[in-house]
Amino acid sequence: MxxxxxxxxxxxxxxxxxxxxxxxxxxxxxxxxxxxxxxxxxxxxxxxxxxxxxxxxxxxxxxxxxxxxxxxxxxxxxxxxxxxxxxxxxxxxxxxxxxxxxxxxxxxxxxxxxxxxxxxxxxxxxxxxxxxxxxxxxxxxxxxxxxxxxxxxxxxxxxxxxxxxxxxxxxxxxxxxxxxxxxxxxxxxxxxxxxxxxxxxxxxxxxxxARDLTAHPTKAWCTCAACGLAFTARFAHENVKSKNVKKDKKGDLAVTTTCPHCHVSGEMPVVREGVGAFPAATVDIYF
Ligand SMILES: [Zn+2]
Ligand SMILES: [Zn+2]
Known part of the structure; x- marks a missing residue:
């Protein structure tokens, strides 16, 4: 058997x-x-x-x-x-x-x-x-x-x-x-x-x-704090995303990176809800 x-x-x-x-x-x-x-x-x-x-x-x-x-x-x-x-x-x-x-x-x-x-x-x-x-x-x-x-x-x-x-x-x-x-x-x-x-x-x-944009496993929809450009922070992995998306002093979500347009670096606010595809302008974050 x-x-x-x-x-x-x-x-x-x-x-x-x-x-x-x-x-x-x-x-x-x-x-x-x-x-x-x-x-x-x-x-x-x-x-x-x-x-x-x-x-x-x-x-x-x-x-x-x-x-x-x-x-x-x-x-x-x-x-x-x-x-x-x-x-x-x-x-x-x-x-x-x-x-x-x-x-x-x-x-x-x-x-x-x-x-x-x-x-x-x-x-x-x-x-x-x-x-x-x-x-x-x-x-x-x-x-x-x-x-x-x-x-x-x-x-x-x-x-x-x-x-x-x-x-x-x-x-x-x-x-x-x-x-x-x-x-x-x-x-x-x-x-x-x-x-x-x-x-x-x-x-x-x-x-x-409007959908919950924060649910994306490897992307964050950001707005440049300096020039206002909407861009995508693209992470190598889910774990990389969870390490890099943090709460700022006001308790809002933000990613510290460099804007692909004006090249200013700093905390970029994360958009929580929205409609449509993630912005075409992209910054890759590997670790
Ligand atoms: Zn029906
Ligand atoms: Zn910018």
């Missing part, structure tokens, strides 16, 4: 999404806000690992419908637990509701919508503390994104959605997302906004909220 293998313990709870409708996760029908970045380094490291190992799988998907290929990936992003599993939903979302409703669950008696819930795709969302990788046809609308925010909480898991076509985040028109680029939505437990990560400049979503 083989020696017992070290198994990755994955928590599975069949009751986790039992008797839920898609709208159970967004009772007031509100929309989720989002932040955006074009820098893959701003994604959690385990998500970067998963993206490197599990490329988009659009097999069998209709780009004008809500349908998902769901892959269950271990918490560290390194192994496939199961999937991809194709889940079919409704057509393009309208005012009456979204195709996600039909993907998630259906009423036992279609004439009486309040009858017993028959689980469909919801049955695939019973794992705790994993990464759900969803390759999809249509990009979820902001109302469905609010459901995904709550679903990340319910499953204590990270959810990544990689759609083929967008009708809402970038513009009101159809945008077919470039296959060679990254365009994804990231939902994390305990985080009320989602993150849109896009590498194509023309796929930037139109109204992101």
């Amino acid at each position: 083989d020696a017992p293998q070290e198994e990755v313990k994955v928590k599975h709870d069949p009751a986790l999404t039992k008797d839920t409708w898609w709208h159970s996760f967004n009772a007031d029908g509100g929309e989720a806000g989002y932040v955006a970045t074009s820098d893959l380094e701003e994604l959690p490291s385990e998500v970067q690992v998963a993206l490197g190992l599990f490329v988009c799988d659009f097999k069998g998907l209709d780009e004008e419908a809500v349908n998902w290929n769901v892959t269950h990936v271990s918490k560290n992003g390194m192994s496939r637990l199961s999937g991809p599993k194709l889940l079919k939903g409704g057509q393009r979302s309208g005012n009456k509701g979204c195709g996600e409703e039909e993907l998630w669950a259906v009423p036992k008696d279609p004439k009486h919508k309040k009858t017993q819930v028959v689980a469909k795709g919801s049955a695939e969302f019973c794992y705790l503390e994993i990464i759900y990788l969803i390759d999809g046809g249509l990009c979820p609308c902001k109302r469905c994104c609010k459901s995904l925010v709550a679903l990340a909480d319910r499953t204590k898991s990270v959810i990544v959605v990689r759609p083929m076509v967008d009708y809402e985040l970038i513009s009101k028109h159809r945008t077919e997302l470039a296959r060679g680029e990254t365009f994804l939505l990231l939902f994390r437990p305990g985080v009320k906004t989602f993150l849109v990560c896009h590498t194509a400049a023309n796929e930037a979503p139109d109204s992101p909220l």
